[in-house]
Amino acid sequence: MLDSLSEKFENIFKKLRGSGVLTEQNIAEALKEVRLALLEADVNFKIVKDFIERVREKAIGQEVLQSLTPGHQVVKVVWEELREMMGRERAGLALASTPPTVVMMVGLQGAGKTTTCGKLGRYFKTQGKRVLLVAADPRRPAAGDQLASLGHDLEIDVHRVDQAQASQADVVRICQAGVERGRDQGYDLVVLDTGGRLHIDDELMGELVAVRAVVKPQEILLVADAMTGQDAVTMASQFDQRIGLTGVILTKVEGDARGGAVLSIRAVTGKPIKFLGVGEKLDALELFHPDRMASRILGMGDVLSLIEKAQETFSHDQAEDAQKRLTSNTFTLEDFRAQLGQVNRMGSLDQILGMLPGGQKLKGESVNQTVSLGEKNRQGYGRVRRASAACATSALQVRVDNNYHGCFVQEEDSSGCSFEIDEDRTTQATALPRCGSGFSEAARRAIPGNSWDF
Numbered sequence: 305m306l307d308s309l310s311e312k313f314e315n316i317f318k319k320l321r322g323s324g325v326l327t328e329q330n331i332a333e334a335l336k337e338v339r340l341a342l343l344e345a346d347v348n349f350k351i352v353k354d355f356i357e358r359v360r361e362k363a364i365g366q367e368v369l370q371s372l373t374p375g376h377q378v379v380k381v382v383w384e385e386l387r388e389m390m391g392r393e394r395a396g397l398a399l400a401s402t403p404p405t406v407v408m409m410v411g412l413q414g415a416g417k418t419t420t421c422g423k424l425g426r427y428f429k430t431q432g433k434r435v436l437l438v439a440a441d442p443r444r445p446a447a448g449d450q451l452a453s454l455g456h457d458l459e460i461d462v463h464r465v466d467q468a469q470a471s472q473a474d475v476v477r478i479c480q481a482g483v484e485r486g487r488d489q490g491y492d493l494v495v496l497d498t499g500g501r502l503h504i505d506d507e508l509m510g511e512l513v514a515v516r517a518v519v520k521p522q523e524i525l526l527v528a529d530a531m532t533g534q535d536a537v538t539m540a541s542q543f544d545q546r547i548g549l550t551g552v553i554l555t556k557v558e559g560d561a562r563g564g565a566v567l568s569i570r571a572v573t574g575k576p577i578k579f580l581g582v583g584e585k586l587d588a589l590e591l592f593h594p595d596r597m598a599s600r601i602l603g604m605g606d607v608l609s610l611i612e613k614a615q616e617t618f619s620h621d622q623a624e625d626a627q628k629r630l631t632s633n634t635f636t637l638e639d640f641r642a643q644l645g646q647v648n649r650m651g652s653l654d655q656i657l658g659m660l661p662g663g664q665k666l667k668g669e670s671v672n673q674t675v676s677l678g679e680k681n682r683q684g685y686g687r688v689r690r691a692s693a694a695c696a697t698s699a700l701q702v703r704v705d706n707n708y709h710g711c712f713v714q715e716e717d718s719s720g721c722s723f724e725i726d727e728d729r730t731t732q733a734t735a736l737p738r739c740g741s742g743f744s745e746a747a748r749r750a751i752p753g754n755s756w757d758f
Contacts, residue, residue, distance in 0.1 A: 316341070426460075438462075
């Protein structure tokens with residue numbers, strides 16, 4: 305997320321922090337590089353101009369120039385202005401005093417609107433809310449199918465009426481029926497997945513205006529693709545002028561988005577970014593915190609978000625139990641595997657490193673580099689694939705001691721029977737059953753070494 309921009313800022317401020325004394329000329333040169341970095345990140349040029357002027361006014365003040373650490377003071381000024389540009393405080397959803405809260409999702413096709421509806425439903429379901437998803441695009445059965453599939457996976461109810469030749473009045477009627485169902489059946493949140501278009505047109509806007517006038521939603525959220533840069537900002541301005549947005553959800557932020565949309569939308573439209581879509585999975589939705597995003601951009605990390613992710617993944621009881629096992633020397637490989645699974649649920653290693661101060665420097669390092677079979681043999685690595693008929697677990701990466709001819713791994717199948725895999729690096733691998741019931745033929749037979757999945 306914004307890796308390129310963050311790297312450029314890191315290089316710029318590294319020069320400033322290395323200078324014992326700063327002059328107006330040093331600051332002017334640094335701000336010139338900041339301006340170029342923001343423009344290359346596709347930030348609106350008017351926003352960049354105003355941003356640079358505000359930073360210059362504060363950075364050349366006596367309080368900064370005469371400070372014992374002037375370089376760090378300039379970084380602090382830039383951080384404050386970045387936070388101000390993206391919105392000083394986090395903007396949450398405005399929940400209705402009397403349920404249900406109606407959230408109207410708008411946007412163009414391909415931005416991830418339907419998936420974001422599912423993510424939003426999951427987000428509030430984990431908070432104990434009852435959520436109803438409404439398929440408000442009856443002309444596209446595929447959109448209804450996708451929403452129904454998401455609802456099935458998340459165990460969230462979906463209100464759906466397919467009508468290939470639906471008129472604007474039919475769409476309004478479907479949305480109104482969904483809201484009434486939410487009110488009658490005691491739902492806390494009703495999410496309207498409205499129809500999209502390949503581009504903004506009068507028909508789309510007229511339909512959305514009609515829906516808004518009838519259902520009177522508490523929130524109108526635009527789902528925009530962060531990778532489109534300034535196009536997302538322009539689209540947000542048009543939607544806001546015609547419909548009246550209350551906030552924006554940016555999707556695909558985990559990709560190679562340059563950051564123009566994240567940094568510009570609030571300043572151009574005046575509407576806050578409320579959520580970020582940071583992945584394809586249904587749990588990949590984050591609240592947008594302007595101060596934390598500013599810290600990430602400047603390479604300071606986002607420890608608070610990392611703590612929140614850990615708290616969602618690890619319970620307090622699990623952490624205490626793991627600590628007791630470690631201190632009492634009863635920590636087993638099963639406990640280790642469970643911990644690896646919990647860390648995996650926190651996200652990719654790149655995402656975790658991006659939340660650590662200075663973690664951007666490590667993100668380019670590949671933990672599991674792809675090497676050839678010959679290189680793996682020279683390094684003493686082998687991969688043993690267990691026969692699926694004998695064991696329901698995934699492939700196991702093992703290290704072979706170069707001083708020993710083979711390696712020895714003991715595994716357990718789904719029925720509780722254990723078996724041994726004896727790897728001979730030069731000949732073959734054999735699965736040896738260690739229980740009375742025995743194993744399938746696939747697990748018994750010897751597998752030639754050249755056919756292993758290295």
